[in-house]
Amino acid sequence: EIAEQERQERERREAEEYAAAQQDRREKINMAEEALKAQHEELQEERRQRVADVALVQRRRNEERESDRFFHPTHLPDVRNEADLNSYIYELQVPDSANMVQDAVKQADEMLHICQELSIYRLHERGE
Known part of the structure; x- marks a missing residue:
């Protein structure tokens, strides 16, 4: 009977330890x-802040581009x-034949500028 009590006590302690x-x-x-x-x-808040910062930078770039177009107009x-x-x-x-090369180079430069502007515009529209 003492052995049985010791076994039960040991099982109780083991159960308590396990619990x-x-x-x-x-x-x-x-x-x-x-x-x-x-x-x-924290990461979500940082992400929201970064998204807001990117939007602010893009908005400022757009404003600068618009300002530049307004204050420096071109025929393009x-x-x-x-x-x-x-x-x-x-x-x-x-x-015309007299200034053919110079005019062609000027038009090519203008077209290159237009293509670059268009590329920037498309990237902006896609949010890149």
Whole structure:
């Protein structure tokens, strides 16, 4: 009977130790979950801030581009306006023979500038 009581006492202690270990594991898991949630919230806030910062930078770039177009107008078309582009291309003239090379180079430079502006505009429209 003493052996039986010792066995029962040992089993009770083992069960208590097991329950305490399980409780400790649950607490550690809960603490880890809370830490992960806090970290996730911090990362989400950082991401929101970065998105807002990128939007602000893009808005400022657009304002600068618009300001530059306003204060430094050219005869070149606005690449955002398809009708302006079509009119400009339609009105391109074949250079006369006296200044053919110079005029051709000038037109090529203008077209290159227009293509670059159009590329920037398209990237902006896609949000890149």
